[in-house]
Structure formats: C-alpha cells, structure tokens
Amino acid sequence: MSSFFVLQSQYEDLARDEIISISKSYDSKIDVKSEPRLVMISSKVPWHKIANRATFARYSGKIAGTFDDITKIELSIPKPASFVCRTINLSSKNIGSSALERQAGGILSRKWGSKVSLSDPCLTVYLIITDSKKYLGYLDRQVRPKLPVKIIKHPHELDMKLSRCLVNLSQLKEGKILCDPFCGTGTILLEAESMGIQSVGIDFDKIMCKITKKNLAANGFDSKVINSGYEEMLNVKSNAIVTDLPYGISSRASVSPKKLIKDFVSIIPKRKKLVMVYKKGLEVDEISKAKKYEIYRHKSLTRVIAVS
Incomplete structure (x- = not known):
C-alpha cells in the first residue's frame, strides 16, 4: 500500500520525519520516497491511520501511480458516485491548475459515468505535480482527528x-x-x-x-x-x-x-x-x-x- 503526504512548507524536515516516525511505530519495514514537500510511504499501514496523527500534513491519501499524458490517466478503483479533481502544484512552474483539473475531471467523468461534485464529493482525485514527476493520488475518506481540549493554560507552555x-x-x-x-x-x-x-x-x-x-x-x-x-x-x-x-x-x-x-x-x-x-x-x-x-x-x- 502506497500513501502520500503533502507537507506544510514551514518546518519541512520536521514534518517529513514526523510522518516517517508515525509510520515506523506501526511498521519498521516501510519504504520511503521523498521529494520537496512530498513524502510517499509504502507499508502495511493504512494512510488514514498515519494522517489521523500527523501534525504538519496538508493533504494525504493513496498513491495510484504516475502519469505523463493527462488524456491517458487511469484509476483502477470502484466507480464513485461523485468525485472532484484537485491539483497540488509542488513544482517550480505555473502549470495552469484549473484547466488541468477540468480536463482530468472530464476524462474521468466519461470513463466512470460519475458526476463531478465540487462541494461534497465521494472521492477526491489529486494530480500532484513536482519538478520530476506527475503523481496520481486519491482520497476516499475524510480524516478528522479527535484533538484534546485544554481548559487551563500557561503563557509559556508548548503549543x-x-x-x-x-x-x-x-x-x-x-x-x-x-x-x-x-x-x-x-x-x-x-x-x-x-x-x-x-x-x-x-x-x-x-x-x-x-x-x-x-x-x-x-x-x-x-x-x-x-x-x-x-x-x-x-x-x-x-x-x-x-x-x-x-x-x-x-x-x-x-x-x-x-x-x-x-x-x-x-x-x-x-x-x-x-x-x-x-x-x-x-x-x-x-x-x-x-x-x-x-x-x-x-x-x-x-x-x-x-x-x-
């Protein structure tokens, strides 16, 4: 199982090592691939288990593969009732994200016969663009960590x-x-x-x-x-x-x-x-x-x- 985690730009090294540490707490034999602001983990650990704990991950989900030509993208998963395409541009170039999302959405809609829903999709398809590769990822469930509350604080405490x-x-x-x-x-x-x-x-x-x-x-x-x-x-x-x-x-x-x-x-x-x-x-x-x-x-x- 391959998972992806897009990191916040602040404290990138810390964010990357946090994801790796969480993964290793469950599986010591993980395989890690990394690009600027992107970590990909291959392990037996479900992506949402890691995402549920992570502090500095902005986006996360499963990696389906890579693509060169947007017109030939393939996503071998059960047909969703609705979906949306989102571009995450981690490259140094302006790639025209909106046009890319519309193009990918049209292609997948025709293949699946599914409707595009911008507000409440059952599936989010991610087009993750780096300077070296174009990755295809998806999110099939929402992650909402249960965070503790603190009723009494101290001005010098750690956040x-x-x-x-x-x-x-x-x-x-x-x-x-x-x-x-x-x-x-x-x-x-x-x-x-x-x-x-x-x-x-x-x-x-x-x-x-x-x-x-x-x-x-x-x-x-x-x-x-x-x-x-x-x-x-x-x-x-x-x-x-x-x-x-x-x-x-x-x-x-x-x-x-x-x-x-x-x-x-x-x-x-x-x-x-x-x-x-x-x-x-x-x-x-x-x-x-x-x-x-x-x-x-x-x-x-x-x-x-x-x-x-």
Missing part, C-alpha cells in the same frame, strides 16, 4: 500542535507508555492520550500537577501525575521520554538551565527513546549526536527539538 509532533517523533503506538518528567500543565500528556498512548506526568510544582489533572479529567483521561523531581522518571515504567525542559524563570530550579539539561540527560538509560525541547544556546555534549530541529519563535527565542 498543542508542536506537542503532538513531539509525541509522534517518539515512534510510540497505541498501548505504549510515555513519560513527561517536566509535564507542566499536561500538554504532551493530553496529546499522547488522545492518540491512545498511555502517559505518566511528573512535575515538582504541586500547582502544575493539579492543573494537569484538571486538564486530563476534562478529556476523560486518567494519566498518573506525580508531584516529584524529574529523577522520579527512573521509577516509572515507560517506553519513551518526551518533554519540554523549563528555562528562565519558568524553571524555578536551583541550578542553571544548561546544568539542568546536562543533569537530566545524564541519568536517562542509554536505550531509552528521548524527545526533548530546550532553548537554543543550551546545548550540552550529551545530546551532540541527537537529530535536531530548530523552531523559531521570535528574535530572542528559538526552541530546539532533539531526538535520540
């Missing part, structure tokens, strides 16, 4: 979208256990639980622990939340550690933010999957080999995601 991406980078699937030893108001725990991943939160601040429990309860989740220092993670059974390390006044720690990172990373078991966010400029040798992504916030703050 929900990026938190979901962090969970996906951990390559955990449903039933596995995630630990966030700096859980704050519980954003990462909420996103994990919403995707069927069990979670345990730890925070030394009693107030934050209470807020986390309220946010979890509002979504019907009952994750364990422990009021303790991050060292408690060593006593928690988990498959991965995913966290946003505090910095500045938010850390309230007796040591510097850089020392906090160094001490934290130094006690993590060697084979434990780690996905962490920290402020750029606080790099330590212990994570020198981690895969990193920079997230620009404003001129005085860039966050770094490290995956190891």
